[in-house]
Amino acid sequence: MQLVFLNEQTLKVADYAQANDDFEIVLDTLVPQPSIFHINKAKLNADLGDYLVVREYDYFYIGIITSIEKTGEGAIKITTKDFLAKFDVEVPVSSYTGNISQFTLNLINTHFKTSTDTKQNLSYLQTEIMINKTGSLNYEPDKKANILKLVEEFSKTYGIRLAYELIIVNGVISNIKIKVVEVTKGLVIRSDLGTISNLIISDTNDSALNKIIFYPKADNVQRTSVISYYLLNDGTISTNANSPKRIDKVSFKCEFYADNDFSSLLTKATSALIDSSLEHSITFDFSFVTNKIDVLNDLSIGTFVSFVTPNKTYETIVTKMVFKGTFKQATIILGEHRISLTDKLKLINRRGT
DSSP states (O other): EEEEEEEETTEEEEEEEETTTOOEEEESSOOOOOOOEEEEESSSSSSOOOOOEEETTTEEEEEEEEEEEEETTEEEEEEEEGGGGGGGEEEEEEEEEHHHHHHHHHHHHHHHHHHTTTTTTTTTEEEOOOOEEOEEEEEOOEEEEEEHHHHHHHHTTTOOEEEEEEEETTTTEEEEEEEEOOOOEEEETTTTTTEEEEEEEEEEOSSSOOEEEEOOOOOOOOOOOOEEEETTTTEEEESSSTTTTOOSSSSSSEEOOGGGGGHHHHHHHHHHHHHHHHEEEEEEEETTTTOOGGGGGGGOOOOOOEEEEEOOOOEEEEEEEEESOSSEEEEEEEEOOOOSSSHHHHHHHHHHH
């Protein structure tokens, strides 16, 4: 596998290398995870913080180098984290109504392109909106939020996510483009599918929340209605109590809202209902080589999936993918519960709970 190394400040090519087959690329929407590459080289002309680029026919990845370790004579181990980890930082946020894609890129542009600190800015960074989603976000004054965690939330509530690509002009790498794209929805995977192996299901929630009722606060003046939102069996959110897609066994909770909360109730309801429905971990190996279902080639981080088992259908999301030694097969995790102790501790630390 051919690797290209880029200088973090200028994006100029710093070095090339051939990776051994014992690489491991880990993509995780919940907790940024390390990826590992081994190369046979006496010296690498790259530093911590520079970029490692995988440019294979069937895969593309940009990693930020976090460690370079000599493991033997002419052997080097490189550890990276995904490029989007650049945005794993807390920044000030304010209430907003409008295009959520623009809100996301505004945060990136403000802190990585047009900040008052030229050393902080990435001159080569480009941004582009590929999908527009309208919504309302309500934040208290002097509020901070982590950009990556917001993106994770927006993927569930608005169906958008971040992607990146290299821009090459006249054979020279000139820019990295961050795009807001639409997440893939509607994929159906049966647990007995021939391309699946080593299936493990850990379900921690027998009665996931599927209804939330918002009551007006006593001092409300403009908004005095009781509003209920329902999680339907196709993973969508509705205010229609008579929808044929209602889940039969009702599990609900009640909340109060103020006048100025009204515009963001749908966002709050969507977040609460989908978060509750994802309290499971479904792990399996998926073979892209033997897969004959074209739509499953779109299986990627953030994809919404209906995972059908003999006992239950899970409306869930791809939250982790691991490629180990090959791009022909991946270990995939659906849901937001983690089984391994390491991942559990990382998730607890990240969420602060």
